[in-house]
Amino acid sequence: xxxxxxxxxxxxxxxxxxxxxxxxxxxxxxxxxxxxxxxxxxxxxxxxxxxxxxxxxxxxxxxxxxxxxxxxxxxxxxxxxxxxxxxxxxxxxxx
Numbered sequence: 001x002x003x004x005x006x007x008x009x010x011x012x013x014x015x016x017x018x019x020x021x022x023x024x025x026x027x028x029x030x031x032x033x034x035x036x037x038x039x040x041x042x043x044x045x046x047x048x049x050x051x052x053x054x055x056x057x058x059x060x061x062x063x064x065x066x067x068x069x070x071x072x073x074x075x076x077x078x079x080x081x082x083x084x085x086x087x088x089x090x091x092x093x094x095x
Contacts (some may be wrong), residue, residue, distance in 0.1 A: 004048045010082050031058035049077040
């Protein structure tokens with residue numbers, strides 16, 4: 001399984017919940033998360049990785065910047081973690 005498989009799964013599962021998954025691109029800022037998930041007045045930044053993949057140093061820095069601004073930044077590397085994220089969104093609890 002590759003990162004694109006996880007991304008496609010995330011998109012399809014979020015769509016089923018009525019949420020949005022916007023692809024993020026920032027030509028002048030490297031290391032931003034892959035997707036912005038928007039649902040019921042909340043948003044999460046999502047970084048997608050292949051199974052057992054890890055964040056690069058710059059991605060960790062960008063995550064820290066976003067967290068300091070009060071945003072959740074989620075790293076998903078399996079379909080199971082996507083499912084757990086969906087459950088977390090449904091409950092509205094901490095991940």
